[in-house]
Each structure stands twice: as structure tokens, then as C-alpha cells.
Amino acid sequence: MFSILAQTAPEKSVPVTSLIALLFFGIAFLLLLILRFKLQAFLALIIVSILVSIGATFINPDQAAGLTEIGQTIATSMGGALGGIATIIGIGAIFGAMLEHSGGTQSLSNTLVRKFGQEKAPWAMLLTGFIISIPVFLDVALVILAPLLYALARDTKKSILVFGLPLVAGMAVTHAFVPPTPGPVAVAYFLDVNLGYVIGFGILVGFPTAIICGPFLCSKMAKLVKAPKIPELNTNENESSKDLPSFGIICGLIALPIVLILSQTIVQEVATSGIKSGLTTNAERKIEVARLLNELPSWQQFIHFIGHPVIALMASTLLAIWFLGTKRGTSKDKLVEISTKALGPAGIIILITGAGGVFKGVLTSTGIALALKEVFIGSPIPIIVLAYIFATLVRIAQGSATVAMLTAAGLMVSFVEGFSQPYLALIACAIAAGATGFSHVNDSGFWMISRYLGMTEKQTLKTWTVISTAISVVSFGIILILSLFIPMN
Secondary structure, eight states: OHHHHHHHSOOOOOOHHHHHHHHHHHHHHHHIIIIISOOOHHHHHHHHHHHHHHHHHHHOTTTSOOGGGHHHHHHHHHHHHHHHHHHHHHHHHHHHHHHHHHTHHHHHHHHHHHHHOSTTHHHHHHHHHHHHTTTSOHHHHHHHHHHHHHHHHHHHTOOHHHHHHHHHHHHHHHHHHSTTSHHHHHHHHHHTOOHHHHHHHHHHHHHHHHHHTSHHHHHHHHHTSOOOOOOOOOOOTTTTTSOOOOHHHHHHHHHHHHHHHHHHHHHHHHHHGGGTTTOOSHHHHHHHHHHHHHTSOHHHHHHHHHTSHHHHHHHHHHHHHHHHTGGGTOOHHHHHHHHHHHHHHHHHHHHHHHHHHHHHHHHHHTTHHHHHHHHHTTOSSOHHHHHHHHHHHHHHHHOOHHHHHHHHHHHHGGGOTTOOHHHHHHHHHHHHHHHHSOOOTTOHHHHHHHHHTTOOHHHHHHHHHHHHHHHHHHHHHHHHHHHTTSOOO
16 A cells, blocks of 8 residues: 555646746856956856756755766767867867958958949948858957958048948847857857758858848937947058958858758658657657668768768868868968967867856756756747747846856756757747847947947947847847748657
């Protein structure tokens, strides 16, 4: 009799209120460390993950790991997060560095400005920003293209904001929505969504957003402030006159990994289309997907192989090293120097991303993710709206779009089990949309744009803050419309 009662007794309930309070403490303390104590985001995320883990061992001892297991949980979560992300970010950084060193960025922008003409140069700058920020970090691209902005402003006698604001708007869109930039890559891995879907929906959402928030809105914002004096920065006057690589090669190199990854996604989707409703867990589905892919014809297996994000990006990077480096006379030692230098900033992003993975792992292992799901599961707020809200709140509070994406993705992990790949990609886009907007004084990008476009803090708030917020709201509106036509399961 006792054994029967023991078997039918209900499991101990999760202390939802205490775990949610612990989560709020963790996020608040994270913001305090970053904003008040100016601690590097990597260290701040690790410290908060440790403290939350310790707190959970007392609040939820039945599910959370014990004190002796916290260190291993952190190490395992870091390794799991960086398995594919670190490789993609590192290779992508070298790819971007080759474009920068060879003058590929200038070639792209100069050609587009020439084709569009000076009257439509703002559209050329928007398109330049949209394309170039796929492989090149936003701040690096802005530094490279600043001399072109200054030249356009001098030649046309127009405000630099007429050209500069569309450029940074285009950059901001693809930097947030289109891999291989770190933010969307990390979100894709955290949510376990195929990178090809994130690229496809990122372009589908990002391109109309860039058009809507481009020259029309930017020109209105430019009129709100007095035309700033063109900044006098130290630039290499010989850069613009050197022999630049062809426009076609640059576009081809940037497009190649995107096309390959999308091709892999199509092959995999066609091969596995019949198993979507037959399996219940992600583990079962992965086993069945692997079996079906191994049964494909050899040519389809090759497309799937070459379209893996790591392979596709590596192929493009090697081609970039050949066409933009070796073939143009760059020495082997110089190529090594360029590649090594590129990995410096990439290393910082990789570590922050890994720390975000640790935070996500802690939320899962302590039961906080399930408690969060329990709070919102009966809420009328759609999951996709919740993702946007989480990312927006963190972005407004601490400034970094990448940290906002990582934090929001970690919070959303327990909500997305069983969702279809296209819908997961839309959730990733919603996180990107929330993390893009409301740029203000705690965002490093705010100060970069302020400096290079010659604006005061007040002018930057009246222009760039409004534009970044418009990008966030417009893109999220497009995401909501698309979600009406994309099945959740």
C-alpha cells in the first residue's frame, strides 16, 4: 500500500516564485556589473552564472546541480556553446579582414555610388551598408567608409548625415539579422535552428526594413539637426587611389557562402520533409534526419557538405585569400599578419558568446528556464512577442546588441521545444529586432556613429536613436506578418 502511494504521489513542485526572483536578481546584477562597475561582459556573464547556480542549489536542490558540479556545468556549457559558433566567427573575421585590407569595401561602395549617381548616392550607401556588414563588423566598416562619406559631403555640398545615416542603417540591419555576424549565429545555435533559415528570413525581413528606414526616413532625420561639420580624421589619402579589386569579385565572394548555406538548407528540408509530424523530441528527429541524409544521392550529399556553414565560409575565405591577397601580390607573411590581427576582436566576441552559452546552460540546469516557461505558458502574449520584449529590455538596459541577443535567446530556450525550423528562424529574427533598436548613450555603436558623423550627443539621440528604433519596430512588424503564414509546428 505504501509503495503504491509513493508511486502515485505528485512530484515536488518547482519553486517558481523563488526561481524567477533569482533570475531577476541575476539580470539586475549583470547590468550592475556592466554599467556601474564597467566589468567586461564576458566576466560579468560568468560571475552572474556562478551566483545564480549557487542560489539555485538552495532554492531548488532537487533539480539544480550541487555546489560540487557548478564548475563542470559552466565548463560544459561554454564548450557546447562554442562548438560551431567559434569556428564561424573566427573564419568570418578573417574573411572580413581580407575584404578590408584589399580595398574590397571601397570597391563595392565606389562602384555603387558611380552606378547610382550623386543624386541617388544615399541609396547607394544604404545598399553598401547592407551588403558589406554581412562579412565585416559594423564599426570596422564605418571606419573604412568614413572617407567616402566625407568626400560625398564635400562634393555635393550636402550634410554628411544624408549619406552617413543610410549607410549605418543598412549596416545595422544586416549586422543584426544576417549571419555570419556573431549575434544571429549565436541565437541560431542557442535555439537549435538551421543557419540557412536564419539567413533566408534575415534577408526577407531585413531588406524591406532597410528600404523603409533608409534614405526617406534618414533624410527627414538629417533635416532635424544642423548639418555637422565634416570631421577631420586621420585617413590614408592613398587608400582611395590604390588598385581596388573588381566589384564582381567582391559581390561573388560575399554571396558565395550565403548561396551554399541556403542550398544545404533546401536539400535537407526536401530530404526530411516527411518526418516533421512523426517524431516528438529533437533527439529523435536528429537521428532520423542523419539517417535520411546519409541515404541521399552522392551529389546531394556533396551539396549538403559544402553548404555547412563552416565549410561554406571556409571555402569563401580561402578564395578571398587567393583572389584578394595572393593573386594581388600580398606576401605570405602579410596574409598571416592580417589573419592573426583579425582574430583579436573576434576572440573577444567568441568569449562573450561562450559566456552567453554558460548563462543559457545555467538557466536550463537550475530549472529557471522551466519556471519562466511556467509563468508565461498561460499568458496571452505570443512567444514571438515575448522574444522581442526580452531582447528589447536587455538592449535598453545595457546597450550591447550582442549581449541582448544572447540573454534573450537563453531566456527563450524552454519556450521553443517542438517548433518548426521556419518559426524558430522568425523567433531568432524577433530577438534580433529587439536587440537592434533604442540605441542610446550606453551603446558603443552610438558613440562610433556620433564621432564619425560629427554629431553631438543630442543630435545623435534625435537622429540615430530614432532610426535604430524605427528599424526595430518596422522589422518586428514584418516578422509578425510573416508569422501569420508560417506554421509553428
